Amino acid sequence: MNVTRRGFLKFSGITAAGTFAGGLSLLEGCAKETAKLHGTKEITGICPFCSMGCGLILSVRAGRIVNIEGDPENPINNGVLCPKGSALIQTLNPESGRARSGNKVKYRKAGAKVWEEISIDEAVGKIAKRIAETRNATFIEKENDTVVNRTDGIALLAGDGLFNEEYYLMSKFARILGISYIDNEARLSSYSSFYSLKSTLGFGAMTNQWTDIRNSDIIMIAGSNPAENNPVLFRHIQAARDRGAQLICVDPRITRSSALADHYIAIRPGTDIAFINGIIHYALQNGKYHKDYLLKYTNAAVLINRDFQFNEGIFSGYNEDEKKYDNITWSYQIDAKGMPKRDKSLKDANTVFQLLKKHMVRYTPAKVSEITGCPADVFVRAAEIFTRSYKPDIAASIICSGGSEQHTTGTQVFRAFAILQLLMGNIGIAGGGINSISKGFNLRGAIDNGFSWDLLPGFLNIPSSERDGNFNLYISNHTPKTNDPMSINMLGTDGAKKEKGNTGKFIVSLLKAWFGPSAQEKNDYCYDWLPKRSGSYFYNDIFNAVAEQRVKGLFLLNTDPLASLPGYNNNINLLKDLDWIVSYNTGEDLTSRFWEEMGAEADKINTEVFLLPAASVLEKEGSATNSSRWVQWCNSAVPTERNRLSLLNLADMLYHEIAGLYRNDTGKFPDAILNCNWKYGKDNIRGNVSAALIAGEISGYLSKGKQSVKSFFDLRDDGTTACGNWVYSGCYVNGINKMERRDLSSRSGEDAGLFSGWAWSWPLNMRILYNMASVDTKGSPWNSKRAVIKWDGKKWDGDITGGNWMPGSKYPFFMNEEGFARLFDMNMSDGPIPEYYEPAESHFYNGISRIRVNPLITDIQEEDLDDRIAELPLVASICSFGEYQPWGINGRNLPWLKELMPVMFCEISPSLAGEKDIISGDKVVIKSKRGSLQCTALVSERIYPLRINNRAVEPIIIIKGDGKFNPINTLANDFRDPISSAPEIKAFIAGIEKSSNRVREDI
């Protein structure tokens, strides 16, 4: 949809004057056409640099983009762009390092020392052959008498910079071939919050939306730095501050986000759980919790198995040899009706509430201070301010991201956030929630659309060869059951009524979308054609899989594992064992040119490499999901016929080429490939796929007549409906693209400012998840001034609730089988209640229990901590900056951003600098157990040594670099969160030495 220039300028005028009351009319009539933009056509798009989803206006003249500015109408950014967004236009310049020369593919023959250029068609032909060869050689049809139809020989990894349709289609393409090794870069961070929030609340996603942050009264930024990584988010934080909101910022160093904070708290890197548990303890001790909310909407009153125990840092059921928990004692007590037993007085010692209280009693302010290094009085002050939000009319929001995710206890940090917010009654309300900023442009969409080894589109579980041998087993294993009539149990079924649950409907519709007419009831809808996984396939295990010779071919989409995983020197040697690498990237990534890096040995390397020049986000169309679940449509700024390189077109060409090979030849298991539902080429031309067509498939349709379904409530398990992703169902209905909507006039949820008419938000266009928790059981909002929904006597007013239930008749946490949000979560494999453990590499014993490190972490070498302190005395944390690390290769070389952040650097305190005789601008060498790295030092008062155990602990903050030697692939350790596999790059031990004098000329 286009915006007129005149309207555009008018809106920009409003933005400029908008901060003054009544400034609106002043600029009217001043709009005039500028020479720069004269005669341009305007196209709307979405900025591809982070997960905010800011709107863009692309001015195009004669097929060329001449100007990119913020979209004044988009409620996320109101016309504002951060430095990254402003520099976006430079990605189109040749100097930004684009790999693209026309539509040629760079190809490296086995043993070659240089690239050669081949055409796309030739490349597709070759790649198809390699894929088929590797697939045939490694295909497993049966495993222990279970049909698995899987190949482990090919790995498909993705980064960001792709649209939902592309993730969806590639995930379909890969699974039709039997590829199990599918994962995306969010594995390195966002999955911590994903698994944690999914298990606790129902969906692994940010609960509220960006535009809702302005409704908060208290905002706590913990483990994130929006001012530097997502500056536009600060627009909404500042709007809340203008209303009088308090901003609390918890960070080891003063960041630009802390610059505006009303309360800044410095804690030692890696001690997040101790800090949050401390606040939970404060709330419980002082009675500052929302009791009504706890009783009705959470499992606080549920009784837990009497055998459940917690002793000295270990929960009951721990198996020390396997380093695993058996969660059999972490269960609910069940009454005669098959429902969880509850004690509404909360007095029984086995209630979740009492267990939580008992667990948290150890986290006293003194203890928190001892562990985190934050003075007790400062901590108590912060706890006091945050817990003010237990009152129903005060909302507090937690903004968090990688800083809390990338730990060996990453998922449990988010559990702690969730428990705290549930105690305060802050989930589901306007201005509340846990707002975890996902990394990357559309990694949210990658997780949603099944680009993950353990999830199909819509978070349905991938069948496992051990448990889900046949379709009926799969359905019964993954359909949660409840006997409580008040629980909606969206995925499952009402145990009493014995009807089939939604899981069945969703998976059958998915199989119909993938296998079309072949999927029939008599063949279990081709369930056996889906690959069944065995074990795990984490993104960051890729080099282990290559070392074990499991993976022979590597397919990379906008991602660069060699640059972004620990152990560069080891990993680069492993790559030569691969038969082929296909890299679809906007620039030349390190992985695809590893053979160049090997220098003289290149002729002995027989790995074939294809570097496909990717279309940039500006050159293709599709939808992108921002962190707050808004699915927004981007239009292509260049004529579509010029661009055959969107992944949709490429996948289509590849599919037909591979299908051709299997049609003519006898390859392994050709059934799924030849009989799947793949009719995308417009006018029967291969590689001519419209994104809208895929969006329609994702949204769902009736098998007969191809009418769209309106939402996932229309889906059936009898094969009459097809739907690629039930969570996105309803985003594209009968040719109406709801993701393209620009209606700002919608009055629904007016008090809270929901923007329900702008784009579309999954699920069902629900803007605030679990919004049924924002009202009491009579249907009146906890805070009438910021009502998300209201019961008007007959129906719900405001946001989408998902059903027209009478107030108080259903529990709000509709994805959890028991209907409650889980303060006590038996499904978290590393403990039902968050417990503090030291980072895997630290200088300290655990101040709270004798168990030092998360007991599920293997390969921990216990050594004398004093030696560590002497050798590597610093606590290091790797962080990123918006100006420095956007969007992989393509974003690194933008001159306007390089000017702002020219080099990789580390930040150290003046006291450490004095000790080591370092001044700002000196080159230093940072050492860790795994390697050393040279970078420039920035000495600043913003870094401050914390006193812990009578010792000053000096932090060092390393700003993420890129390319060949960066802190992640040289310094960082590979200890990971046991659930999400996020690496612990936010806390490890390091040392520093000065290497040479200052590089800069003047100060």
Added chain:
Amino acid sequence: MPDRAFLVDTTRCIGCRSCQTACKQWNELPAEKTNFFPGYEYTDPSGLSALTWNYVDFRKVNRRSGNEFLWSIIHKKCNHCKDANCAAVCPTDAVENIDGWKIINRTKCIGCGKCTEACLYKVPRVSTESYYNSKGAVIIEKGKSYKCNACTAKGRTDPACVKNCPTGALTYNYRLVVLKEANLRSKKLRKRYPETSIYGIFEYGGLRVITLLKEKPERYGLPVGDFARSIRSSKLNEIREVYLFLSMFTFGLPVLKRKALKIAERLCSS
């Protein structure tokens, strides 16, 4: 048209530098080559130049304790002074006053650098190199003076820096409205920042950039009091007249023009 002005509210600034890049984007200014932060914290480049018309100046963090600090971050650009020194000293009257904005007329500019010398904020800068855009057109010409033109030259109704400020630290309105707003905000801020002040009300006859500061102006390296008074000298007019006469013999060559200016100065000072 009544005067307009910028309001820079440093108490809302997060130092994201959207303004800095937005200016480069709209005005198509090339990036500077930098190798590390030349100033405090993340300040980069170190100041204004022919290629950088506004920048964010990060001041040194004043850390009172582990959890208390004051960090001032300020957006700096041409202040468009009412009685501007650059305009007073320019021998060719190249600094023109358009709607109250001080705009350099590059056809008149001879690149003598007098404006840079006279400006206490060191705003106008003479380019030492020419830069071209991808189509080969000149963006920055060697030997000409460049500075912020409040985006009026390219016909925007709202300057690019203002439009792209995420937190509202930069706003744009009638100067009277701006002053009123600044006073209002300053009163509220007194509690948190006892030394808060408003800069630009009286300096150089009144600036078009009103800055609300967390601390005293001196802490930001801003001239105050007698320092911030404009140059008035009859000699300047004398030089200008002599120069105008001499420039008739320069055949339009910038090198000769700059020589002519030097001769004029020598003649007038003797």
